[in-house]
Structure formats: C-alpha cells, structure tokens
Amino acid sequence: MLKLYNSLTREKEEFRPLGGEATMYGCGPTVYNYAHIGNWRSFVFYDLLRRYLEYAGWPVNLAMNFTDVDDKTIRGSRAEGVPLKEFTRKYEEAFKKDSRKLNILPPRVYARATEHVNDMVRLVVRLRDRGLAYRAEDGSTYFDVSEFKGYGKLSHLDLGELREGASGRVSVDEYGKEEARDFALWKAWSEEDGDVYWDTVLGRGRPGWHVECSAMSQKYLGETIDVHAGGVDLIFPHHENEIAQSEGATGKPFVRYWVHCEHLLVDGRKMSKSLANFYTLHDLEEKGFKPVALRYFYLSAHYRSQLNFTLDALTQAQRTVEKLNDFVLRVRSAPNAENGVVTDALQTALKGFENAMDDDLDTANALPYLFEAVRVVNSEIEGRACVPVKDVLDFLMRVNSVLGVIDFAREEIPARIQKLVCEREKAREQKDFAKSDELRNKIRGEGFVVEDSAGGPRVRKA
Ligand SMILES: [Zn+2]
Incomplete structure (x- = not known):
C-alpha cells in the first residue's frame, strides 16, 4: 500500500485516486533557458512518481505545462531581440530532447501557457465574480488574499504578517514569503512587454505566472486532482x-x-553560475557522462532529502549503471535452469523493493534489494550453477519499469572483441598510444567502436 508524504498535512498518507486513474499535474519548465541539473531532479522525480503509480496499478493522466509567457521569458526574448515564440520553442524542444535522454516518459498532455490564455481569462473573471479579484489603478487584476479563507495553508504562512492597504500588492511573478500580499492574476500591458499582449475583457495585457497552472490543470484534469508535484521552491508563492x-x-x-x-x-x-558549479545535461555529456547516470544518481537518494551532486558521485553512478547493463548480458548468456535458489531470492528482493517504494518512494532503501538480487545471481553464475534466466530478466524488467536506468537493448559483445578492448585498455594505462590506436582500428575493423567514458571504456556495434 503506497503512502505519500503530503506537504499540505505534513504527514504520510495512504494514496488512493478519486477515479480509476490517477490525475497528476507537474509544474513544467519556464522555457527561457536550458534546464539545469537542479531542475532535472524535480522532473526525474515526477517521472519516478508517475511510473510507480502505474506500477501500483493506477494509470496516470499526467499533464505538464510549458511556461512560455511570464516575466522571465519576456525579458529573455527581448534581450535577444527575437519573438517570444521563437525564443521559447528552442528551449521547449531542448527540454523534450533531454527528457527522452533521461528516460522520462512523456506526459499525456504538454500544455503551453500561450495557447490557454482564454481559459486563464475565464478563471480570473470567475474569481472577480466571486469577489476574490479586483482591478487596481494600474489596470492589472489582483487576487485579494484577505478574501480567501485558507491562504497560506500549504506554506504555513502567518496570516497576521500579511501586508494590507493600497501598497499591499505584488506584480512580479516571483517573490518571498515576507512579501506575501495580493498578487497579479492579469498584468496590464506595459512598455517592457513589447509586442507580448492579449486584448481581453480584462484589458490589454498578459496572464500572471500562477494563474497559468490553475487554468491548465483544471482544463485537462478537472477541478479536483489527485497529485500535484513540484520542487520545494514552488511551495511559496506559486503553489500557495x-x-x-x-x-x-x-x-x-x-x-x-x-x-x-x-x-x-x-x-x-x-x-550558481558565479560559483562555476552550474551544470546542464549537455555540460555533463561533454564530460563523457551518460544522461542515465544522472538519473541513477538522483534515485540513489530519497526525493525529500537534500542531495549533494559531485562529479565523483556521478562517476560512481555511471559505473553502477554499467554494471547493471553488464549483468543483463551475463544473465542472458548464462546456462538456463527452470528454477533454483535464486527464484526465492528474487521474490524476497522484489517484495523488499516494493515495500521501500510504498514508503513514500524510498528509492534509497529500495535499491539495495536490487543489488542483493544481483549479488545472489552473480554468485550462482560464478559458481557455474544454472540460473532461471527468464525469472531474473523478469525481475530486472519489473524493477526497471520504475527506475528506468537499465538498457535492455544493448547488444552482446563477442568475447574476442572484449579481449581486444582489455588489451587496448592495458596499452593506454602503459601510455603506449601507438598500440592503443592500432587496437582501436582492429576493433573498428571487426565492426565495433570503443568509447572512452567517465565510467571506463565502453564498446558497441559500429
Ligand atoms: Zn505551476
């Protein structure tokens, strides 16, 4: 039985969707630059949650947005002197491409804010009709937080500290808790917006960032949704x-x-960029890392604990993933048996894995069950025992349907090629580069290529 930590109640609660499938909304990227590895932690987490909900038996209707109009996108497009659409689409495409590299399954719906402005306007009008929104002297429409009972319940905001009066408004999209006050739903056009505006019943202007997600989640998932995911930095003010x-x-x-x-x-x-510790996925690929190594690195910690990224830790993660891939090949070529001692070990491991995942997606405690299974099977193979190949592969595929880190499509490399790769590695260690190049060409001649990655040499079919 899956339990999830609910930030609203601050408790782990048993998960059960309202309908036959789980509705889930994940705040998507603001497409004004390339996502960095801090952003990707959240997006890989959404994917883990979605995969485990499906594993647990609930199909997931996942919607995710592209924030392609807000303060940051407008500022960026104007700084580069390109139209907003052209500016944002570039980052949107990059986001989708990187998502695929990280084995993130696509959501059922990707919704662009700029294509849902009418839905946002309707929502703001509805709020105005209910006395929760008003038009201020600056022509913008604001949400009146004093009229909404329960404002601050997610971020546990002290309402007594809310500022009031004519100056009690904030028009920018991002601000701190100490600035909590009436926020902009619809922003009247200003000089800095250039040609970005819509003429609507709310006047000429554009939506505020926060109203985008409310309107789009309602449109695709209904008025009450099961799960809403995001990074902790979104709790206030965005989710509030x-x-x-x-x-x-x-x-x-x-x-x-x-x-x-x-x-x-x-x-x-x-x-931060100034500390030179800022990485995009592309930066890591240039250093020889595989995107899936980053995915594994994220999963090695529980999603609610802070995680410290280092290149050493990523190197370690890449080696672990390669070991898992090698293990698949070893199992495939192992002598087969109907069943054996490993069958019980696999069942125990799967149970342990599921129990840990049921406990608020505790990947840090789930992964050791996978490695325990690998250890048992390996020792059987090394002891030249037959193993139930199909059972082992079924186990790996089930676990991997949640983790998404193992590559089952990799082809087997013949022993003679493996031997040449080892010889070349030795030559490299001895700095005999002439010999190492000669061996590389020989391998190439046999139809294979060697790549030197951070996790050691990898060989694949040319
Ligand atoms: Zn959002």
Whole structure:
C-alpha cells in the first residue's frame, strides 16, 4: 500500500485516486533557458512518481505545462531581440530532447501557457465574480488574499504578517514569503512587454505566472486532482497561489496530495553560475557522462532529502549503471535452469523493493534489494550453477519499469572483441598510444567502436 508524504498535512498518507486513474499535474519548465541539473531532479522525480503509480496499478493522466509567457521569458526574448515564440520553442524542444535522454516518459498532455490564455481569462473573471479579484489603478487584476479563507495553508504562512492597504500588492511573478500580499492574476500591458499582449475583457495585457497552472490543470484534469508535484521552491508563492485561485474559483478542494522534491546541492553549495558549479545535461555529456547516470544518481537518494551532486558521485553512478547493463548480458548468456535458489531470492528482493517504494518512494532503501538480487545471481553464475534466466530478466524488467536506468537493448559483445578492448585498455594505462590506436582500428575493423567514458571504456556495434 503506497503512502505519500503530503506537504499540505505534513504527514504520510495512504494514496488512493478519486477515479480509476490517477490525475497528476507537474509544474513544467519556464522555457527561457536550458534546464539545469537542479531542475532535472524535480522532473526525474515526477517521472519516478508517475511510473510507480502505474506500477501500483493506477494509470496516470499526467499533464505538464510549458511556461512560455511570464516575466522571465519576456525579458529573455527581448534581450535577444527575437519573438517570444521563437525564443521559447528552442528551449521547449531542448527540454523534450533531454527528457527522452533521461528516460522520462512523456506526459499525456504538454500544455503551453500561450495557447490557454482564454481559459486563464475565464478563471480570473470567475474569481472577480466571486469577489476574490479586483482591478487596481494600474489596470492589472489582483487576487485579494484577505478574501480567501485558507491562504497560506500549504506554506504555513502567518496570516497576521500579511501586508494590507493600497501598497499591499505584488506584480512580479516571483517573490518571498515576507512579501506575501495580493498578487497579479492579469498584468496590464506595459512598455517592457513589447509586442507580448492579449486584448481581453480584462484589458490589454498578459496572464500572471500562477494563474497559468490553475487554468491548465483544471482544463485537462478537472477541478479536483489527485497529485500535484513540484520542487520545494514552488511551495511559496506559486503553489500557495494556485490553491487560492483554483479553490477560490470552484469552491472545491484543488489537490488531494501535494508532493515536493528537495533541492539539489552541487559540491555542497547552492548551484550558481558565479560559483562555476552550474551544470546542464549537455555540460555533463561533454564530460563523457551518460544522461542515465544522472538519473541513477538522483534515485540513489530519497526525493525529500537534500542531495549533494559531485562529479565523483556521478562517476560512481555511471559505473553502477554499467554494471547493471553488464549483468543483463551475463544473465542472458548464462546456462538456463527452470528454477533454483535464486527464484526465492528474487521474490524476497522484489517484495523488499516494493515495500521501500510504498514508503513514500524510498528509492534509497529500495535499491539495495536490487543489488542483493544481483549479488545472489552473480554468485550462482560464478559458481557455474544454472540460473532461471527468464525469472531474473523478469525481475530486472519489473524493477526497471520504475527506475528506468537499465538498457535492455544493448547488444552482446563477442568475447574476442572484449579481449581486444582489455588489451587496448592495458596499452593506454602503459601510455603506449601507438598500440592503443592500432587496437582501436582492429576493433573498428571487426565492426565495433570503443568509447572512452567517465565510467571506463565502453564498446558497441559500429
Ligand atoms: Zn505551476
């Protein structure tokens, strides 16, 4: 029985969807630059959650947005002097491409904010009709937080500290808790917006960031959704405001389970460009890492604990993934048996894996069960015993349907090629580069290529 930690109640709660399938919304990227490895931790986490819900028997209707109009995207497109659409589509494509590399399954719906402005306007009008929104002197429409009972319930905000009065408004998309006050739902056009505006019943302008997710989640998933996921940095103001907008408009609970993924640190510090500890997926690929190694690295810790990224840790993760891939090949070529001692070990391991995952997706405690199974099977193979190949592969595939790190499509490399790769590795260690090049060419001549990666040499069919 799956339990998830709900940020709203601050308790682990048994998960059960309202309908036959689970509705899930994940706040997507703001497409104004390439996602960095801190962002990817959240997106891999959404994917883990989605995969495990499906593993547990609930198909998932997942919707995710692209924030392709907000303060940051407009600023970026103007700085580069390109139209907003052209500017954002580039990052949107990069996001989808990187998602595939990280084995992130696509959501049922990707929704662009710019294509849902009418839905947002309707939502704001609904809030205005219910006395929860007003138009200010600046022409923008704001949410009146004093009129919404329950404002602050997700972020545990002290309402007594809310600022009031004519200056009690915030028009920018991002702000801190100390600035909590009426926030912009619809922003009147200003000089800085350039040609980005819509003419609507709310006047000429554009939507605020927060209202985008409320409108799009309602459109695709309904007024009450099962799961809403995001990084912890989104709890305030973004998710707090989403609750106010959605519940304010419908009078119904917006989200049943709020789940948030912790921050990623890099070399023990917050990632920043000035500290030279800022990485995109592309940066890591250039250093010879496979994207799936990053995915494994994320999964090695529980999603609610802070995780410290280092290149050494990623190297380790890459080796582990390669070992798992090698293990698949070894099992495939092992002598087959109907069953054996490993059958029980596999069942025990699967049970342990599921129990850990049921406990709020505790991957850190689930992974050791996988390695225990690998250890038992390996020792059987090394002892020249027959193993139930199909059972072992079934186990790996089940576990991997959640983890998404093992490559089952990899082809077997003949022993004579493996031997040449080893010889070449020795030559490299002895700095005999002439010989190492000669061996590389020989391998090439046999139709295989060697790649030198951070996890050691890898060989594949040319
Ligand atoms: Zn959002």
